Amino acid sequence: MIDSEIFSIITLIIMLIGLGYVYLTLQDCGVILDRIKENCKSMMKVCDNATSDLGELDEIQKDLKRRNKKTKVK
Secondary structure, three states, rough: HHHHHHHHHHOOOOOHHHHHHHHHHHHHHHHHHHHHHHHHHHHHHHHHHHHHHHHHHHHHHHHHHHHHHHHOOO
């Protein structure tokens, strides 16, 4: 009977250690996910800036084409 109680206590201790390890691993995953989220936000800002720059470049290109047509006509 004592052997089964000791075995139960040892099993319980091992399970608690396992749960602690899982908890710490999940915390690390949360930190990693937060970093990924911040990186994604910064990449979205870069993409937004690039998109607006492309829009400005498109307008400049259209303006240059218009000016080029005006100078060819004269």
